[in-house]
Amino acid sequence: MKRFILFVTLPALLCCQSFGARPNILFIAIDDQNDWIGHLGGHPLAKTPHIDQLAARGTTFLNAHCNSPVCNPSRTSLMLGLRPTTTGVYGLAPWFRSLPELKDRVTLPQHFADNGYRTAATGKIYHLGTGGKEKGLAGSKPEFQITAPFGGVGSLPERKLIPPTPMGNHRAMDWGVWPPDNDDTGKGDYKVASWAIEQIKSAPKDQPFFISAGFFLPHVPCYATQKWFDLYPDDDSVLPKILENDRDDTPRFSWYLHWNLPEPRLKWVKDNHQWRNLVRSYLACTSFVDSQIGRLMTALDQAGVADNTIVVIWGDHGWHLGEKGITGKNTLWDRGTKVPLIFAGPGVSPGQRCTQPAELLDIFPTLVALTAVPERDDLEGLSLAPQLKDAAAKRERPAITSHNQGNHGIRSERWRYIHYADGSEELYDMQADPNEWTNLAGKPEHAAVIAAHKKWLPKTDLPPAPGSANRILTYDKKTDVALWENQPVRRGDPIPE
Numbered sequence: 001m002k003r004f005i006l007f008v009t010l011p012a013l014l015c016c017q018s019f020g021a022r023p024n025i026l027f028i029a030i031d032d033q034n035d036w037i038g039h040l041g042g043h044p045l046a047k048t049p050h051i052d053q054l055a056a057r058g059t060t061f062l063n064a065h066c067n068s069p070v071c072n073p074s075r076t077s078l079m080l081g082l083r084p085t086t087t088g089v090y091g092l093a094p095w096f097r098s099l100p101e102l103k104d105r106v107t108l109p110q111h112f113a114d115n116g117y118r119t120a121a122t123g124k125i126y127h128l129g130t131g132g133k134e135k136g137l138a139g140s141k142p143e144f145q146i147t148a149p150f151g152g153v154g155s156l157p158e159r160k161l162i163p164p165t166p167m168g169n170h171r172a173m174d175w176g177v178w179p180p181d182n183d184d185t186g187k188g189d190y191k192v193a194s195w196a197i198e199q200i201k202s203a204p205k206d207q208p209f210f211i212s213a214g215f216f217l218p219h220v221p222c223y224a225t226q227k228w229f230d231l232y233p234d235d236d237s238v239l240p241k242i243l244e245n246d247r248d249d250t251p252r253f254s255w256y257l258h259w260n261l262p263e264p265r266l267k268w269v270k271d272n273h274q275w276r277n278l279v280r281s282y283l284a285c286t287s288f289v290d291s292q293i294g295r296l297m298t299a300l301d302q303a304g305v306a307d308n309t310i311v312v313i314w315g316d317h318g319w320h321l322g323e324k325g326i327t328g329k330n331t332l333w334d335r336g337t338k339v340p341l342i343f344a345g346p347g348v349s350p351g352q353r354c355t356q357p358a359e360l361l362d363i364f365p366t367l368v369a370l371t372a373v374p375e376r377d378d379l380e381g382l383s384l385a386p387q388l389k390d391a392a393a394k395r396e397r398p399a400i401t402s403h404n405q406g407n408h409g410i411r412s413e414r415w416r417y418i419h420y421a422d423g424s425e426e427l428y429d430m431q432a433d434p435n436e437w438t439n440l441a442g443k444p445e446h447a448a449v450i451a452a453h454k455k456w457l458p459k460t461d462l463p464p465a466p467g468s469a470n471r472i473l474t475y476d477k478k479t480d481v482a483l484w485e486n487q488p489v490r491r492g493d494p495i496p497e
Contacts, residue, residue: 022116022208022371023346026200026296029212030289031124031219032329033315035338036282038352042338045233045238050294051342054311058344059388061350063260064412065337065399067319067361069329070471072127074316074360079126079143081364081379083402085458090404091154091472093127096285099465101204108364109144112210115373119144120199123151123192123214124438144212148195152216153223154187155179161271170262173283175222175274182225184288188490189215193292194482197299208371215292218285218319218383228284235298238279241435242322244265249439250324251424252491254331256473257403259484260496265359267497279321310346310370314360315339323435330471332409333428333436343388346370354391357399357411358384361412398456404473405463410453417441417453421475421482425450 019292035042039052039060044062067077072092073084080102084090087102096102108289109119121130121144131143160400161176184190186235196213203209217224230237247254269275285408293313318336320326329336344350361381368375369385398412416436418426418465427450442447464472475482482489 003422008036012280016086022204024208024305025117025210025367025371026196026300026309027210027426028293028296028311028313029075029123029214030313030315030340031214032317032319033218033286033289033340033489034318034335035340036286040340043283044348045232046283048290050297051289051313051340052132052202054293054297054313054344055342057350058342058348059313059350059354059391061341061354061356061358061384061387061468063355063399063411063413064339064341064358064360065098065334065364065401065409066339067313067359067401069317069331069336069401069403070314073128074473078314078316078360078363079109080105081108081361081376081381083361083380083400083458083460085402085405085461088462088468090293090464092127094465094467094469097131098467107143108367109210109212110141111364111368111376112371112373116207117373118146118204118207118400119210119212120146120196121212121214122148122195124216125191125212125214149329150188150191150195151214152188153165153219153221154189154191156221156223159305162274162277165262165264165402166268167260167264168262172220173262173264175220175278177366178230182227184225184256187217187288189217189289189292192208192216193295196296200296200299200303200305203303203305203431208445213296215289217289218282222278222281222285224281224284224288228288229280231287233284234276234280234281236276238276238283240279242325243435243437246323246437250426251420251422253420253422253424253482254418254426255495256475256482256484256489257332257407258326258328258330259454259482259489260487261328261330261471263326265497266322266325266327269322269327275475278327282319282321308346310348310367311342311344312363312367313340313342314363315358316342330403331463332403332407334411334416334430334434335436337399337409337411343370343384347385348388349390351420352388352391354387355413356387356391356393356395357397358387358395359399398453400456400458403456404471405461406475408457410456411493412453414482415453417450419454419457422471422477422480424428427453449484481494
């Protein structure tokens with residue numbers, strides 16, 4: 001465990017006088033977690049009793065979405081309070097501190113540290129953990145005052161448990177029962193929870209804390225011990241609903257967003273009898289992470305700080321498990337963008353289920369509003385405080401997700417509109433067609449709906465930032481040629497299987 005000296009400025013010292021009135025914050029991230037959470041209803045068999053219990057005493061957003069369907073840009077956006085289209089961070093690289101204009105920008109945890117909070121983190125909060133590897137960049141200060149290098153999947157089997165996958169047979173493309181001894185204590189996420197629990201127990205009584213715990217699962221490799229698999233039937237009842245030939249009415253450009261990736265297509269998992277195994281593995285990992293969140297909630301109770309702690313749970317993007325013919329993320333449909341987002345604690349009305357659109361970008365200004373730390377005028381999200389008080393309160397705008405320059409999803413309470421860089425479009429009535437099976441974009445009677453959503457396309461839409469790599473897509477309208485990870489993609493090219 002590393003400890004950093006906090007240099008307290010005069011404004012921070014003034015804030016220290018009111019420590020007793022400031023609520024604590026427990027900031028919980030779950031990697032690759034879609035809405036397969038019990039109370040969210042994304043999967044009818046999902047078992048997450050601890051998350052559901054927390055949601056019952058707080059407000060859950062049923063229509064919450066990431067701002068990018070990829071880990072690094074999603075987390076960068078949340079922590080900076082800026083859209084990916086504002087920073088140009090769309091891929092797994094760069095680390096945003098390498099960009100001169102962002103090198104010294106104050107992030108969410110830094111803002112709270114500057115205003116009297118004791119910040120601590122472990123696991124996956126940024127794409128590269130707690131940001132510790134990058135803290136040595138010239139002129140930068142630590143992302144968190146206290147960090148621990150725990151996290152990740154934990155132990156790995158000597159060989160992959162599934163057959164070789166296409167598009168590179170990436171080592172992370174694996175799932176199944178592991179370790180075989182039913183012992184969870186060696187898993188990275190167990191250690192993340194244990195460290196966060198110690199931070200809760202040892203937190204000073206005269207200073208509010210901002211403790212962050214970033215869980216790796218259900219990210220691939222999706223390993224869980226047998227007891228979590230036993231929660232789910234080993235038959236096809238676990239499989240999600242799909243529509244054969246679902247992509248027939250979607251633009252070809254939709255394939256460009258995930259043109260060639262390690263995550264296998266639905267055809268491969270079917271042909272190799274891995275679809276059910278993958279789905280059960282994902283559900284089992286989700287239930288395991290829920291149990292670790294339960295440990296954190298127990299620690300808050302035992303430390304006597306539950307009533308004065310704001311708990312926020314969020315996932316960084318959605319995840320496909322066969323829907324739209326793919327597995328993985330990198331899409332602008334609900335399955336790729338919809339995430340759990342739950343607030344509980346001081347200032348939050350209990351038992352609420354909000355259907356207003358929300359973005360991960362909103363977490364930063366919401367926590368500022370709930371804790372009364374100084375407001376920021378450079379944040380692009382909207383505070384969700386009105387909805388946390390009254391779930392029926394209307395929001396000013398829809399949720400906006402971007403995946404590389406020119407590709408955007410606009411999600412209102414009823415509709416999903418998608419606009420691709422080549423001008424092609426999709427529109428779904430999410431009330432009548434929650435599976436997004438029927439693209440309405442070509443129907444004249446929906447022109448007004450498209451126009452109403454199109455006005456929310458980002459006005460600032462930067463190209464990829466210098467150093468961008470992995471999951472990067474660009475498009476040249478003049479030649480009608482796309483570049484996927486620097487490889488040209490033309491209209492006639494066969495879609496990779």
